[in-house]
Amino acid sequence: MTKIFIDPGHGGSDPGATGNGLQEKHLTLAIALKLRDILNSQYEGHSIMLSRTTDQNISLSQRTNMANNWGADYLVSIHINAGGGTGFESYTFNGSYSGKAETNRLRGIVHDAVVNQTGFRDRGKKEANFHMLRESAMPAVLTENGFIDHSADAANLKSDAFLTRIARGHAVGLANALGLTPKSSGGDTGTQKFVEIIVDSLWTYNTADWDDKAVVVNRGEVFTVIRDKFPVGGGYMYQIKSGLYITANSSYVRYYTR
The missing domain is CATH 3.40.630.40 (Zn-dependent exopeptidases)
Incomplete structure (x- = not known):
């Protein structure tokens, strides 16, 4: 990396x-x-x-x-x-x-x-x-x-x-x-991936580091996922289209495709 x-x-x-x-x-x-x-x-x-x-x-x-x-x-x-x-x-x-x-x-x-x-x-x-x-x-x-x-x-x-x-x-x-x-499409058929915030507020992160907090996002906000779930320090993250990172814990976010 x-x-x-x-x-x-x-x-x-x-x-x-x-x-x-x-x-x-x-x-x-x-x-x-x-x-x-x-x-x-x-x-x-x-x-x-x-x-x-x-x-x-x-x-x-x-x-x-x-x-x-x-x-x-x-x-x-x-x-x-x-x-x-x-x-x-x-x-x-x-x-x-x-x-x-x-x-x-x-x-x-x-x-x-x-x-x-x-x-x-x-x-x-x-x-x-x-x-x-x-x-x-x-x-x-x-x-x-x-x-x-x-x-x-x-x-x-x-x-x-x-x-x-x-x-x-x-x-x-x-x-x-x-x-x-x-990044290649890898034969992707056009499926987009999203994550929706399901708690009142949640931190995002500048980098794949739980200590590198960026901005708070709120319940109902939806973000496009550009990197699927990957391990980070005992947990998992997604990377979203803005370049920021967010937890992949299903207690805090809902992941879905369209």
Whole structure:
């Protein structure tokens, strides 16, 4: 199981770059959530952790500690640029370390996929002494997805469809770089799988981890299942279309097909 750590840059009282009515922290979170959902709905053989799923303050050290303690196999930190340019660029750590050639090879695959999906001007594959790259114990890339203070880039970044293209570029690149398996229909005849909440309220989870709580869902809500029941720490979970996970315990949910 390949562990992918997704870091939406900034958050909370740190808006990141601003311009043209946009804040970097909101754009990076939107892209990260879309990336998670695309990976979970279209690929298998991986698990995902996000440094944040809401607009909250998280220090750089907390972010890399999360990734390192989880034992992530790859880290992608998502950002939006500023400073008078236009286009897309990506970074790896500029120090001397074992695995640098492989880190740069993986980055190249992700970088090219984002450029291909978005049509961004390619500003190049670069190196820098950024905390997210330096302090991560696994190969890592930091992406800068357009310039928030450039009118044409900002116009694209205001489009939800374009944010999806950015996310899809990351997803395709990560899948190709990390060897993720595309989900196949397996001869499916069109049967859809659902889970209905049958208790007043119930937690969902960001990852297949009972301690990684996400949001509460309520009685009567129905979700599409994209991964059938699988064991997790003495219990069982389903993965739902949003990318979140939910208990498979029949005392709390009703599973059915249509």
